[in-house]
Amino acid sequence: QLVETGGGLIQPGGSLRLSCAASGFSVNSIYMSWVRQAPGKGLEWIAVMFSGGRTDYADSVKGRFTISRDNSKNTLYLQMSSLRAEDTALYFCATFPVGAYFDFWGQGTLVTVSS
Amino acid sequence: QSALTQPASVSGSPGQSITISCAGTSSDVGSYNLVSWYQQHPGKAPKLMIYEDNQRPSGVSNRFSGSKSGNTASLTISGLQAEDEAHYYCFSYAGGSTWVFGAGTKLTVL
Numbered sequence: 001q002l003v004e005t006g007g008g009l010i011q012p013g014g015s016l017r018l019s020c021a022a023s024g025f026s027v028n029s030i031y032m033s034w035v036r037q038a039p040g041k042g043l044e045w046i047a048v049m050f051s052g053g054r055t056d057y058a059d060s061v062k063g064r065f066t067i068s069r070d071n072s073k074n075t076l077y078l079q080m081s082s083l084r085a086e087d088t089a090l091y092f093c094a095t096f097p098v099g100a101y102f103d104f105w106g107q108g109t110l111v112t113v114s115s
Numbered sequence: 116q117s118a119l120t121q122p123a124s125v126s127g128s129p130g131q132s133i134t135i136s137c138a139g140t141s142s143d144v145g146s147y148n149l150v151s152w153y154q155q156h157p158g159k160a161p162k163l164m165i166y167e168d169n170q171r172p173s174g175v176s177n178r179f180s181g182s183k184s185g186n187t188a189s190l191t192i193s194g195l196q197a198e199d200e201a202h203y204y205c206f207s208y209a210g211g212s213t214w215v216f217g218a219g220t221k222l223t224v225l
Contacts, residue, residue, distance in 0.1 A: 035161075042118070042219040043153070043161065043204050048212070056212040092160060099208065101151035101166035108160060 002093050007109030014083050018109055020076040020093030028053075028071045031096040034078050036089035037108075044089075047078065048096060061087075083113045119144065119205055119217035126223040132193040135220045137205030138186060143215060145186035149208040152181060152190045155219075156201045164203075165190060192222070200224040 006018040020032075033048045046058045047067040055067050066079040076093055090110050094102035120138040127133040137150065144150055148168045153161035163172055165181035168188065178193045188207070192199055205217040 042202075043155075043206075043216045045206070045214045045216060048214075058213065099212075099214070100149050101163055101206070102153070102161070103163050103166075103172065105160035105162075 002095070002104060002106035004091060004093055004106040004109040007091065007111045009112045009114065010083055011115050012084060012113055014113075015079070015081040016083065016111060018078040018080070018091055018093075018111070020078075020106055022074050022076065025095070026071070027069045027074050027076050031099050032069070032076050033094050033096040033102065034065075034067060034076075035092045035094055035102065035105075036087075037092070038086070038089045041089075048099065049076065050099070080111070083111075085113050087111065088113045117215070119207060119215055121203075121205060121217040121220045123218075124221045124223065126225055127192075127195045128225045129195050129197065131195050132191060133195060133222065135190045135192075135203055135205075135222070137188040137190070137207075137217045139188070139207055139215075140186055143186075143207045143209040144183065144188050146210065147208045148183075150181065150183060150188040151206045152179075152188075153204045153206065154199075154201045155204065161204065195224055197224050 001023045003021045049067045064082045068077045090108040092108045093106045095104045150168045152165040155161040168183045169181040180191045204219045209215045
């Protein structure tokens with residue numbers, strides 16, 4: 001099971017950290033990813049953390065977002081900074097076996113960037 | 116990282132078959148056997164329907180099938196049912212540790 005928290009209303013230029021608490025498996029045993037969906041729009045892959053700890057990002061968030069994990073809390077994080085209106089979206093975390101497909105998803109947490 | 120190209124909408128009557136296409140390039144869809152398909156009902160998280168081009172996860176109806184030819188992948192749903200009405204997204208590895216979704220297709224069951 002995956003449960004995302006941390007979303008909310010944030011002003012442009014602000015920062016926010018999303019959490020994704022996992023149960024039933026270890027977050028460091030599998031690739032994990034963040035995917036977002038702007039209101040009424042499609043899905044966008046934004047970040048991956050490989051089981052070995054390496055990370056990669058979509059160009060749209062590179063340099064502003066950081067994916068990380070805390071193995072002791074079995075939790076994946078997404079630190080978001082320099083937020084823009086276009087970052088407004090529902091943010092999902094998902095398991096991402098060998099970077100091939102997303103097999104389990106959380107319910108999502110909504111981030112709204114607005115003044 | 117351009118989105119894969121899908122038709123905005125498709126429709127079919129109950130019992131019919133429909134196919135949703137997902138056009139990519141030789142750098143993504145055409146280079147790897149890593150196309151997956153997701154079904155999303157309103158207000159819900161996406162659900163994996165097909166992975167690695169044509170593999171069906173346990174629990175997914177065999178009415179759903181995937182295929183690929185060159186740079187274009189396809190999702191076929193046979194014996195359409197009312198509950199199949201949803202948005203469908205394709206997804207592919209694009210090389211260089213990047214991945215890309217299709218823009219999504221709204222399936223309407225008439």
